Amino acid sequence: MKTTHGDVAARKKKGPGALATAYLVIYNVVMTAGWLVIAVGLVRAYLARGSYHGLYYSIEKPLKFFQTGALLEVLSRVFLTWAVTHSVREVRRRLLFYFHFEIIIGYSFNTSSWLNPLRYTFFFALYPMGVSGELLTIYAALPHVQKTGLYSVTLPNKYNFSFDYHGFLILAMVSYIPLFPQLYFHMIRQRKKVLGHVEDYSKVE
Amino acid sequence: MKHYEILDAKTKDKLCFLDKVEPNATIGEIKSMFHKSHPQWYPTRQSIRLDAKGKSLKDEDVLQHLPVGTTATFYFRDLGAQISWVTVFLTEYMGPLVLYLMFYFRVPFIYAAKYDFTTSKHWVVHLACMCHSFHFVKRLLETLFVHRFSHGTMPLRNIFKNCTYYWGFAAWMAYYINHPLYTPPIYGEQQIRLALVLFLFCQIGNFSIHIALRNLRPPGSKTRKIPYPTKNPFTWIFLLVSCPNYTYELGAWLGFTLMTQCLPVAFFTLVGFIQMTVWAKGKHRSYLKEFRDYPPLRSPILPFIL
Numbered sequence: 001m002k003t004t005h006g007d008v009a010a011r012k013k014k015g016p017g018a019l020a021t022a023y024l025v026i027y028n029v030v031m032t033a034g035w036l037v038i039a040v041g042l043v044r045a046y047l048a049r050g051s052y053h054g055l056y057y058s059i060e061k062p063l064k065f066f067q068t069g070a071l072l073e074v075l076s077r078v079f080l081t082w083a084v085t086h087s088v089r090e091v092r093r094r095l096l097f098y099f100h101f102e103i104i105i106g107y108s109f110n111t112s113s114w115l116n117p118l119r120y121t122f123f124f125a126l127y128p129m130g131v132s133g134e135l136l137t138i139y140a141a142l143p144h145v146q147k148t149g150l151y152s153v154t155l156p157n158k159y160n161f162s163f164d165y166h167g168f169l170i171l172a173m174v175s176y177i178p179l180f181p182q183l184y185f186h187m188i189r190q191r192k193k194v195l196g197h198v199e200d201y202s203k204v205e
Numbered sequence: 206m207k208h209y210e211i212l213d214a215k216t217k218d219k220l221c222f223l224d225k226v227e228p229n230a231t232i233g234e235i236k237s238m239f240h241k242s243h244p245q246w247y248p249t250r251q252s253i254r255l256d257a258k259g260k261s262l263k264d265e266d267v268l269q270h271l272p273v274g275t276t277a278t279f280y281f282r283d284l285g286a287q288i289s290w291v292t293v294f295l296t297e298y299m300g301p302l303v304l305y306l307m308f309y310f311r312v313p314f315i316y317a318a319k320y321d322f323t324t325s326k327h328w329v330v331h332l333a334c335m336c337h338s339f340h341f342v343k344r345l346l347e348t349l350f351v352h353r354f355s356h357g358t359m360p361l362r363n364i365f366k367n368c369t370y371y372w373g374f375a376a377w378m379a380y381y382i383n384h385p386l387y388t389p390p391i392y393g394e395q396q397i398r399l400a401l402v403l404f405l406f407c408q409i410g411n412f413s414i415h416i417a418l419r420n421l422r423p424p425g426s427k428t429r430k431i432p433y434p435t436k437n438p439f440t441w442i443f444l445l446v447s448c449p450n451y452t453y454e455l456g457a458w459l460g461f462t463l464m465t466q467c468l469p470v471a472f473f474t475l476v477g478f479i480q481m482t483v484w485a486k487g488k489h490r491s492y493l494k495e496f497r498d499y500p501p502l503r504s505p506i507l508p509f510i511l
Contacts, residue, residue, distance in 0.1 A: 156386040161468035 127187065131180055138169050145169060209268075211239055214257040214280040226268065233264035235279070249358040252282040265427070287358035294348040297367045301375030302341040308379035309334045320385045327389045329397050333382050333465050336404055340457065343408065351415050353422045355429075374473045382465050390466040397464055404460030410453035413439035418450070431496055444500075445508035447489040451481040452506055482506050 151165040211221040236248035257280040390396040442449040458474040485506035
C-alpha cells in the first residue's frame with residue numbers, strides 16, 4: 001500500500017451548513033430517545049427478572065434498530081463534515097456493544113454546545129462506568145453464545161467461510177485494554193481544548 | 206550568492222542559517238546542508254517549504270527559480286522516520302508468499318493434528334497455490350527490476366500498517382482455501398477454467414502496463430508523462446482508463462475469487478478495489494491538473510464507470 005510522501009493537507013475547519021445542522025440535531029434527538037428506550041427497557045427487565053439473564057433479548061429489537069441508526073451516523077458524519085467536534089473514533093466505539101448510559105446523556109448534550117462543560121465533565125465518571133457495564137454484559141452473554149452458536153458460521157459451507165461470535169466477543173473484550181485508555185485520554189484532551197475555548201470567550205466579554 | 210534561513214514550520218524557531226549558497230543550487234543540496242547541522246534529520250525525512258503550511262518543495266527545484274524574496278526563509282517539517290519503498294514492498298509481499306505456503310503444506314498447529322503435512326485432495330487447491338504464489342513472486346520481481354519509484358521513502362509506520370494488511374489477509378484466505386473441509390467451486394471445472402483464464406489474462410495485462418509505465422521514464426529520472434497505448438494489445442486499455450494496472454489487478458483477484466469460491470478472498474478483492482479506486486482517482490486528478498491535453502475519454506479505473 002502506498003501513501004503520498006509528504007504532508008497531509010491541513011483539514012479545513014468550516015462549520016456545518018444549515019441543512020447539515022438540522023439533520024444532526026434531529027438525528028441526535030432521535031438517538032437520545034432511542035437509547036433512552038433501550039436503557040429503560042433494560043432497567044425494567046432487570047427489575048422484573050432480578051438477574052442479568054436474558055436481559056439482552058428484552059431489548060434486542062430496539063437495540064438492533066438503534067445500532068443500525070448509529071452506523072448511519074458514522075456514515076453521515078464521515079460524509080457531512082470534519083468540523084463536528086466529536087471524533088469519529090468516539091462514535092465507532094459506541095457502535096461496538098450494547099449498554100451505554102453515557103450515550104443518552106451524550107446525545108442530549110449534542111443538541112446544544114453550551115452544555116459542553118457539563119458533558120465533558122460527566123464523561124470522567126461515565127466512560128469508565130459505561131465500559132464496565134459493557135464488559136460485564138458481554139461476559140454474561142458468553143456462555144449463551146457458546147451454547148447456541150449465535151451469529152456463528154461453521155465449515156464446511158459453499159462460501160468457505162467461518163465466524164466464531166464467541167471468539168470475536170472475547171477478542172473485543174481484550175481490545176478494550178488498548179482502546180479504552182486512548183479514548184479516555186482523548187476525551188480529556190478534547191475537554192481541555194473545548195473548555196479552554198469557552199473560558200476565552202467569556203474573557204473577551 | 207544568497208543567504209537562507211530554515212525555520213521550524215510549527216514553532217518558527219530558527220534552526221539553521223545557510224550563507225553563501227549558489228543560486229543554481231537545488232533543494233536537495235539545501236537538505237544535505239541542513240542534514241550536516243542536524244544529523245538526526247536525514248534528507249528524506251525533511252520537508253522544506255516556502256510557506257509554513259504550504260506544499261513540500263521538490264529536491265530538483267532550483268533555488269533561483271523559486272519565488273523567494275530578499276529574506277529567503279524556508280520552513281522545515283520533520284516527516285518522521287523513513288523507510289525505502291523497495292524495502293516496504295519486499296517485506297509486505299514476502300509475507301503472503303511464505304504464509305500461504307505454510308497453510309498449503311499444512312504446517313502443524315494450524316489445522317487438527319491428523320492433517321499435519323497432508324495435502325488437499327482437490328486439484329483446484331493446488332492450482333490456487335500456484336496462482337497465489339506466482340502473483341507474489343511476480344510482484345517481488347517487479348519491485349526489484351521493473352518499477353521506477355517517484356519517491357525513495359515513505360514513513361516508517363507504513364511498513365507495520367501495510368504488512369498487517371497483506372499478511373493478515375493472506376493468512377485469512379489461505380486458512381480456508383487449504384482447509385481440510387474446503388468446498389470446491391459449485392460449477393466445478395467450467396468455473397475454475399474461466400477463473401484461470403481471467404486470472405492469467407489480467408496477470409499479463411498488469412505486467413504489460415507496468416512495463417509500459419517503466420518505459421515512460423528514463424532510468425533514475427522522476428519525469429511524468431501521459432501513458433499511451435503501445436503495440437502490445439494489453440496496453441490498448443489506456444484509451445479508456447488512466448490506471449489500467451489497477452483495473453487488471455482487480456480482474457486478477459476477481460479471477461482468484463471465482464477460482465476458490467472463498468468469501469475471505471472476495472473481501473480482500475473488495476477492500477483492494479476500494480483502495481485502488483482511491484489511488485486511481487488521485488492519479489487521474491493529477492494527470493488532469495498537470496496535462497492540458499489529457500485524453501478526455503479516460504476514466505480513472507473502470508471504463509466509463511469509475
